[in-house]
Amino acid sequence: MDINLTLIGQSIAMVVFVWFCMKFIWPPILHxxxxxxxxxxxxxxxxxxxxxxxxxxxxxxxxIVAEARHQAxxxxxxAHARANEIVAEGKDSGVKERERQLAAAKAxxxxxxxxxxxxxxxxxxxxALASAEKILKREIDGKTHDDILGKLAQEI
Amino acid sequence: xxxxxxxxxxxxxxxxxxxxxxxxxCKVGDEWVWNECAGNxxxxxxxxxxxxxxxxxxxxFTFWRVARASSVGKPTKWQAFVEIxxxxxxxxxxxxxxxxxNLIAPLGLTIFVWVFLMNLMDLVPVDWIPVVVADWMxxxxxxxxxxxxxxxVTFGMSIAVFVLILVYTHLxxxxxxxxxxxxxxxxxxxxxxxxxxxxxxPIMAFNLILEVVALVAKPISLSLRLFxxxxxxxxxxxxxxxxxxxxxxxxxxxxxxxVLIVTLQAFIFMMLTxxxxxxxxxxx
Numbered sequence: 246m247d248i249n250l251t252l253i254g255q256s257i258a259m260v261v262f263v264w265f266c267m268k269f270i271w272p273p274i275l276h277x278x279x280x281x282x283x284x285x286x287x288x289x290x291x292x293x294x295x296x297x298x299x300x301x302x303x304x305x306x307x308x309i310v311a312e313a314r315h316q317a318x319x320x321x322x323x324a325h326a327r328a329n330e331i332v333a334e335g336k337d338s339g340v341k342e343r344e345r346q347l348a349a350a351k352a353x354x355x356x357x358x359x360x361x362x363x364x365x366x367x368x369x370x371x372x373a374l375a376s377a378e379k380i381l382k383r384e385i386d387g388k389t390h391d392d393i394l395g396k397l398a399q400e401i
Numbered sequence: 402x403x404x405x406x407x408x409x410x411x412x413x414x415x416x417x418x419x420x421x422x423x424x425x426x427c428k429v430g431d432e433w434v435w436n437e438c439a440g441n442x443x444x445x446x447x448x449x450x451x452x453x454x455x456x457x458x459x460x461x462f463t464f465w466r467v468a469r470a471s472s473v474g475k476p477t478k479w480q481a482f483v484e485i486x487x488x489x490x491x492x493x494x495x496x497x498x499x500x501x502x503n504l505i506a507p508l509g510l511t512i513f514v515w516v517f518l519m520n521l522m523d524l525v526p527v528d529w530i531p532v533v534v535a536d537w538m539x540x541x542x543x544x545x546x547x548x549x550x551x552x553x554v555t556f557g558m559s560i561a562v563f564v565l566i567l568v569y570t571h572l573x574x575x576x577x578x579x580x581x582x583x584x585x586x587x588x589x590x591x592x593x594x595x596x597x598x599x600x601x602x603p604i605m606a607f608n609l610i611l612e613v614v615a616l617v618a619k620p621i622s623l624s625l626r627l628f629x630x631x632x633x634x635x636x637x638x639x640x641x642x643x644x645x646x647x648x649x650x651x652x653x654x655x656x657x658x659x660v661l662i663v664t665l666q667a668f669i670f671m672m673l674t675x676x677x678x679x680x681x682x683x684x685x
Contacts, residue, residue, distance in 0.1 A: 248553060249427075249444035255453060255548075255557025262457045262515060263561075267507035270461070273468040274487050275506075280473045 370398025413643050420527060420639045423551060424448040424543040436542060446551055453548035456518040460511070486514065493672060498679040500573070505678055508565070509671045512558070516627065517667035519554070522547040523634055524656050524663070527642045549631040549666075552624070559624035562674050566619065566681045573682035583612040619677055623670065630666050634659050 377394050423446040427438035438444040467483040476484065490510045498505050525546060535544035548554045570579050584590075588608055590601030638659075641651045 247440065247442075247444070248556065249425075249438075249442055249446065251444070251446040251449055251551065251553035252557040252560065254445060254450050255554045256561045258450070258454050258457055259511075259515075259558050259561045262461060263504075263508050263511045265461050266464070266511040267504060270464045270468045271487070271507035271510060273471050274464070274484060275491065277471040277473050277476075278484055278488065278491075281476075284473060 366398065366401055369401055370394075373398060373401075416643060417636075417639055419543070420531060421545070421550075421636070422543045423545050424541060446545075446553060448543065448545050449548045449551040449554050452522060452546055453515075453519055453554055456522070456548070457515050460514045460518060464510075464514070486510070490671070494675055497672070497675045498682075500679075500682050502678075502682075504565075505675060508678075509675050512674055513667050513671040516549065516558075516670050517664060519548045520631055520663035520667055523550075523631060523638065523659060526652070527635075527638050547631060547635055549627055550635045552628045552632075555624035555628040556620075558670075559620035562623060562677065563620035566616075566677050569678050569681040583616070584608050586612060623673055623677075627666050627670055630662055634662055 374394055422436075424436065425438040425444050426433055426435050426447055427441045427444035428434075429437070429441065463479075464483055467480045471480055487510060490513055491506055494506045494509050530546045531544040535541040545551065567579065570582065574582075584605040586608060588604050590604045590608075591597040592601065634655075637655055638652070641648045641655060644651065
């Protein structure tokens, strides 16, 4: 337990170890620690920022969706209106067509009627003429009464 | 364990003395001789030096490996462990030492881990290395494996700290600061007139005596505290080892308690070193 040279040896050993620690151990470890602290700090800040951005983007997206919905409603309304219009137009043209065909049919009917009437008139006058001829053959010369009969046939 | 055949010591007294004897080499005349060194100042306790250097190298190597490969993003478990210690020391230093110094924190780390490792050797069962390995296997007669139970080791460290105290006083407060610190406190002398200066001389002498004692007490108390604790712990381990079978539960109990002392003493040594250096560099 005497004090001896070991004391000096131990002091030297301590100086060497402390020097080694100061030079090669402490700075890299502390550097890594500080850098990690900084990284964590930056990471947290970035997370906060991205959170904010997310909220912003969400709001923007909501806005866009709302606008799109609005536009869609507008387009739908327009389409409805157009469809109604087309239907109305169709109806209209249908009515016109029907009227046109009706008119054509009427005209044709009339034409046919006139034609039939003309024919009928001819036939009636022929029949009347014939009957009159038969009558007149008995009574008088048919030729003198021809113009009267013609006038009659005309009047029918 | 007390009776170990022809190799071991015979009586309890012999056993204890054997375990407390350092392996020494000393210079007698021109020759280096082994283990006949009582009272010789030119002695080296080979076992203390070997184990303290060995443990210091373990500290340096393991921590250096971590430092070299230290990763910011993905620390290994061992790195995380080392970082816990480093952060603990760093926090202690920042709490106590106000100035900026590149030395104090690494100094604290070295002291803490190194002293802890040296103290930890106390938990190795007392016969394993001194008797089984050293005596039986290698034929070395003495082997004290706990360096901090050697007063030379603790004193060697505290003297290095003492030198640092002087250096820091000088660096922080200028060349005459130490003299001023020693002479102008705690009773303040007056230099207003010639008479006052003459009257101040005994005051300053008194201050000097008081402050030199206080200054010298720092390294002595620092080293003796550690030495006393570890030596007493080691002695109790040796006494327990004398009990035969009963040593097993007792040894366990004392070892558990000793873990506390081992850590605490390492921490106290580090903390007081930081406090002394911070006091030294503090401006009044």
